[in-house]
Amino acid sequence: MNSEHSPTPTAATRSATEVGTTTDEFTMRFSSTPRGARLARRLVSDRLDVWGHPYTSTVNETLTLITAELAANAVTHGRVSGRDFEVRLTANAGTLRVEVSDTRAERLLPPCPHEPPDDVESGRGLMLVAALADDWGATPRADAPGKTVWAGLTLP
Template sequence: MFVQRFSATPRGARLARLLALHEWDSWGVPYTSRYAQDAAAVLAELAANAVLHGRVPGRDFEVALDLPQPGTLLIEVTDTRGEALPTSAPEPPDSDAESGRGLVLVSALAKDWGVRPRTPAAPGKTVWAHCGCPPGTGRMFFWR
């Protein structure tokens, strides 16, 4: 499992996406594969939402990545704002709207996604998504 905190800024969201691509590549999901690109788009949307809608001044957001079962990448993005929950069945916005397509994209690219609250001792929420990856993908560990 890969877990990292990022500043709740556009730069932090961009860094989360880039580090995830690097991590998945080390797990055997190449940067340029459809799997990695779809998962990176999902992560980018969830991280952008954490920055735009889940930001609490002075608090970071956290990204956790895992391979819970063969053929599935798990992406979790946790922020510290629990009252702004995404809808599980997002409606596409009007064609002239300038925003509101992020979760529609997540719904289209992820196998499944959802949201769960954090514990009362740690306010906020975790938005998770399952994305596809090549069967037989596994983590590779390198000793330095």
Template sequence: MQFTSTPRGARLARRFVSHRLDEWGHPYDSTANETLTLIAAELAANAIRHGHVPGRDFHVRLVQCTDETTTILRIEVADTRTERRPSLETPAPPAAEEEAGRGLLLVSRVADRWGVAPRVGAPGKSVWAALELNSQ
């Protein structure tokens, strides 16, 4: 899904993720929904703040893969800014007085895996995160 690189676009992306997860059987108040919605909010905010190119939108892709024992929920947020790639090392916490710099730290703590990949079919990058849920 495509969203404008604005605060409104980030809010709509977060709602899209939460609604889709609810449709897939992960209710709004479930840990999976709340966690992936939080990740979506952080990645969308980063795409707007650090990956914005004037006139270009960001894209969100949400995937669910299930087998007999595990469900994997994966979110990808793509922007068109190729030269600004986050480091894959666990981010250091910012100083207490800093107002920013906690987004990827938070993602690295709540996601089971996360990373950065070149954007397929267009310039830019895709930052992704995945949650693994044990099937019951």
């Protein structure tokens, strides 16, 4: 279990000078708390900036918002006490992809998001992800219990 204050890197990252030469990857585990979700969003935005997508660029803002929604869902709906969630960001051949993995296997996503009733204040996150991403989906985790929800953006 990770402390809320110190996420643990689980994969190496490359410098901005290597972007585009091969697959660039950033992977980190976070505590399944709102604080962990906020940190995940901020670190994805920072990594995108390092990879050449400035904080104020459309690409950075869009993928950061997608990450925020997926991390919030992992904390809210995929939380298992004492277990972290993981964020993986990759850049490869003109595509950026973010994956958020949680350990709750019995809570699978619907094949397509549906709009909640008008009087409900939440439940629109996956609709937002579907609208912003070029592609998205969910898969069971192969190496651990749970699921991975992913979204991809094609770079202009």
